[in-house]
Amino acid sequence: MPRRAARYPLALTAIWLAASIVAVDAHAEIEFAAWELSGRxxxxxxxxxxxxxxxxxxxxxxxxxxxxxxxxxxEAEGSSxxxxxxxxxxxxxxxxxHWDLREAYALLFGELGEGEWEVRLGADRxxxxxxxxxxLVDIVNQIDFLEHPNGEVKYGQPMxxxxxxxxxxxxxxxxxxxxxxxxxxxxxxxxxxxxLVDNERVxxxxxxxxxxxxxxxxxxxxxxxxxxxxxxFNGTSREASLVCMPPACKPTGVSDVSNVWIPYYAQIRxxxxxxxxxxxxxxxxxxxxxxxxxxxxxGREREFVQAYSAVAAGESGFDDLISIFRKDDxxxxxxxxxxxxxxxxxxxxxxxxxxxxxxxxxxxxxLPRRQPMTLDNDFFIGARFAFNDVxxxxxxxxxxxxxxxxTRTLGVEFDRRLFDQWSLHAExxxxxxxxxLDVQYVGRxxxxxxxxxxxxx
Amino acid sequence: MRRIHAYPxxxxxxxxxxxxxxxLGTPLLAHSATPEEIGLKIATDTSAxxxxxxxxxxxxxxxxxxxxxxxxxxxxxxxVLEVAGDGDKSLMVFDEPRDVKGTALLTHGHKxxxxxxxxxxPALKRVKRISSSNKSGSFMxxxxxxxxxxxxxxxxxxxxxxxxxxxxxxxxxVCERFPVDKKASGYSRQVVxxxxxxxxxxxxxYYDRKDAHLKTLTIGKYxxxxxxxxxxxxxxxxxxLTGKSTVLxxxxxxxxxxxxxxxxxxxxxxxAR
Numbered sequence: 001m002p003r004r005a006a007r008y009p010l011a012l013t014a015i016w017l018a019a020s021i022v023a024v025d026a027h028a029e030i031e032f033a034a035w036e037l038s039g040r041x042x043x044x045x046x047x048x049x050x051x052x053x054x055x056x057x058x059x060x061x062x063x064x065x066x067x068x069x070x071x072x073x074x075e076a077e078g079s080s081x082x083x084x085x086x087x088x089x090x091x092x093x094x095x096x097x098h099w100d101l102r103e104a105y106a107l108l109f110g111e112l113g114e115g116e117w118e119v120r121l122g123a124d125r126x127x128x129x130x131x132x133x134x135x136l137v138d139i140v141n142q143i144d145f146l147e148h149p150n151g152e153v154k155y156g157q158p159m160x161x162x163x164x165x166x167x168x169x170x171x172x173x174x175x176x177x178x179x180x181x182x183x184x185x186x187x188x189x190x191x192x193x194x195x196l197v198d199n200e201r202v203x204x205x206x207x208x209x210x211x212x213x214x215x216x217x218x219x220x221x222x223x224x225x226x227x228x229x230x231x232x233f234n235g236t237s238r239e240a241s242l243v244c245m246p247p248a249c250k251p252t253g254v255s256d257v258s259n260v261w262i263p264y265y266a267q268i269r270x271x272x273x274x275x276x277x278x279x280x281x282x283x284x285x286x287x288x289x290x291x292x293x294x295x296x297x298x299g300r301e302r303e304f305v306q307a308y309s310a311v312a313a314g315e316s317g318f319d320d321l322i323s324i325f326r327k328d329d330x331x332x333x334x335x336x337x338x339x340x341x342x343x344x345x346x347x348x349x350x351x352x353x354x355x356x357x358x359x360x361x362x363x364x365x366x367l368p369r370r371q372p373m374t375l376d377n378d379f380f381i382g383a384r385f386a387f388n389d390v391x392x393x394x395x396x397x398x399x400x401x402x403x404x405x406x407t408r409t410l411g412v413e414f415d416r417r418l419f420d421q422w423s424l425h426a427e428x429x430x431x432x433x434x435x436x437l438d439v440q441y442v443g444r445x446x447x448x449x450x451x452x453x454x455x456x457x
Numbered sequence: 458m459r460r461i462h463a464y465p466x467x468x469x470x471x472x473x474x475x476x477x478x479x480x481l482g483t484p485l486l487a488h489s490a491t492p493e494e495i496g497l498k499i500a501t502d503t504s505a506x507x508x509x510x511x512x513x514x515x516x517x518x519x520x521x522x523x524x525x526x527x528x529x530x531x532x533x534x535x536x537v538l539e540v541a542g543d544g545d546k547s548l549m550v551f552d553e554p555r556d557v558k559g560t561a562l563l564t565h566g567h568k569x570x571x572x573x574x575x576x577x578x579p580a581l582k583r584v585k586r587i588s589s590s591n592k593s594g595s596f597m598x599x600x601x602x603x604x605x606x607x608x609x610x611x612x613x614x615x616x617x618x619x620x621x622x623x624x625x626x627x628x629x630x631v632c633e634r635f636p637v638d639k640k641a642s643g644y645s646r647q648v649v650x651x652x653x654x655x656x657x658x659x660x661x662x663y664y665d666r667k668d669a670h671l672k673t674l675t676i677g678k679y680x681x682x683x684x685x686x687x688x689x690x691x692x693x694x695x696x697x698l699t700g701k702s703t704v705l706x707x708x709x710x711x712x713x714x715x716x717x718x719x720x721x722x723x724x725x726x727x728x729a730r
Contacts, residue, residue: 038558072730080730107728116719118728127583152581165724220723222573227586280571280590342591343643350594390521390529390598392557420530423556456555 033076039069039084042454046190050445053194054257057187062092068102079108084156088147095186095199096146102156115166123156126174128218128231129287130276131334133356133380133400136287137272139233140216142180149191149429150411155180169221176214179204179236181263190446195249195259197242203264203318204236212236212267225279231272236265241295245321246312251305254442264322268293283338285356288331295325298365332360336380348389354382363404374439377403391417405435425452496616496632503656504611510686511713512538517705521599524700530554531597536716544568545608546721550729551597561729563721564589568612571641577726584723593643600672600694600703602643605663613637619648624659627652644671657687672696682712 045063052058067087074080084103090096105122126140140157147153160175184197206212214235221228240263244251248260272289297304307324310316336356344351356379363376380400387393398411413427431447434440490498519531532553538546544566551560559579566572572589592604614634621630629650636642645668650660657679665671678690692705719725 125582170724276586278586281588342594348595388595421555
């Protein structure tokens with residue numbers, strides 16, 4: 001039976017903090033050589049020109065702020081402790097008003113033969129990959145989807161992260177004892193289905209639920225102009241399957257305001273490869289992965305409706321419903337390149353051009369029935385204008401087009417430093433065209449403008 | 458095929474001349490080295506005198522000034538590791554402006570092929586391999602380019618000695634240097650003033666690709682470390698085309714510190730803050 005999900009517990013935070021401090025303390029008698037407080041405060045606003053799919057609860061704009069300080073303490077031998085709490089206030093969506101511990105970890109390192117060892121203990125963020133249009137192989141952290149739909153912002157992940165480095169490369173192991181669930185927007189929030197996702201009621205394949213021990217490993221090395229990474233992950237998926245479960249949800253789809261969806265996290269295994277070849281002003285990029293264990297409903301709507309009826313009639317439960325979704329292996333890839341023209345037309349400005357192709361083989365299986373899939377056969381074209389002026393003015397444009405459906409989006413970002421500590425960010429996320437059969441069709445009215453006025457200290 | 462046949466024949470014809478030359482010319486050459494040879498010798502001697510420092514750390518403060526006198530500051534920390542037989546490895550960490558605080562640039566310099574560079578972006582905790590071909594671009598909006606701030610490896614230029622002339626209380630050699638990789642460099646040539654006693658650089662004039670005098674760098678406040686290594690305390694770059702200038706102040710020099718090769722790896726880069 002479904003259980004209430006534990007929110008990221010405060011107790012866990014306290015345990016990590018204590019463990020980290022003890023770790024630093026054990027490594028050397030505490031003798032803090034340096035400490036530093038830095039961070040940012042950002043005033044932000046979003047404006048949606050079009051009315052949302054749930055106009056009774058959603059509004060056209062939202063304002064709010066972010067506070068993200070960073071405390072760094074270093075002891076004489078170089079070991080350190082980092083603490084980065086995060087808080088966001090949002091005027092429209094009480095769920096988007098949220099806090100997190102982005103980082104709270106102890107860092108220790110030392111020599112090991114010809115190479116070195118490094119241990120990070122606590123909540124941290126890890127980035128794997130090379131591509132710009134999506135971060136395909138990057139899996140250690142859960143995405144903070146409330147912050148931005150681009151997936152660049154991530155929750156702190158509790159971990160034991162051990163690195164062994166030598167001339168032969170770097171080998172990393174991650175012990176991940178706790179799963180961070182993805183939090184979906186609340187009733188006042190945009191960028192969601194018409195109905196809500198129940199953030200309080202979460203299903204896991206593992207009976208250990210969010211305490212299932214997950215593991216990851218990565219090997220990375222540079223060979224002259226080539227940087228490669230090979231990675232593996234075994235554990236709880238960071239992506240939720242959203243399940244329609246009676247009685248809160250009727251099989252009427254994502255456009256029904258009254259439906260409430262249940263997130264379900266499968267046990268998966270993923271192998272990833274990321275590589276970049278850097279030749280003069282060219283960057284050639286590849287990310288590829290194979291994943292098994294993820295469930296999907298491709299081609300099984302009829303079976304789902306039958307199982308749904310049985311659950312609704314009280315003849316079976318959630319486990320029977322989820323078993324309709326078969327575990328399908330799949331592969332996905334991003335391949336592309338980037339070229340930069342330096343000092344164009346005798347000015348100081350650089351212009352970078354990017355192109356990437358996103359592939360997911362579930363899309364091919366879905367295509368005969370024209371079922372929703374995103375980034376299955378999509379081209380990304382981007383341009384970056386860096387003016388290299390005192391204010392570091394930068395404009396980026398990203399155009400994404402689906403090669404097999406009529407879906408096109410355009411994002412434009414503008415960044416400029418105003419004074420030494422103040423900076424401005426503005427962006428426009430436009431949906432130029434969207435195929436009614438696309439999974440994103442429900443968000444067709446959620447194009448938006450966003451502004452940040454940021455103070456860095 | 459024709460070339461293979463022709464080559465030994467011509468070589469044979471040349472052989473008597475070469476013998477003659479070496480017999481006649483050897484004492485002659487030693488007395489009248491060409492300007493190119495003198496220029497190369499100064500560069501090689503300068504490089505040799507700088508060898509053996511091991512490693513150092515320092516801080517850099519930049520004040521950027523535009524034509525109207527408005528100022529903007531940059532603050533960074535630098536670690537440099539000497540690598541035997543290859544270019545230096547360096548790590549730069551930004552403290553100011555605050556919006557890029559913690560951003561770090563790792564460079565594995567090479568004598569001949571292109572340098573390897575990785576950028577660490579703290580907001581995403583992402584290490585990004587970047588192209589090092591952007592030699593001529595502005596460094597942080599200042600009047601210094603990446604090229605101006607990197608160690609001038611001997612092999613990356615050809616040289617020509619021009620003259621000796623007094624510079625302050627000292628006597629300086631004035632040499633031209635020309636980039637080997639003309640496409641990557643923003644300059645057609647540089648003119649360098651170095652004192653004869655310690656081979657310290659006091660002034661550099663930069664000429665753009667159209668050979669117009671673009672910038673002048675004056676260097677001062679030299680201090681000697683470990684009784685051998687001279688390091689500048691202040692560098693002032695003036696752009697004659699735009700009227701903008703940047704003063705770069707070096708401070709907190711420390712030589713032969715605890716830094717190790719491992720700090721200059723991608724894992725070490727992620728530890729930079």
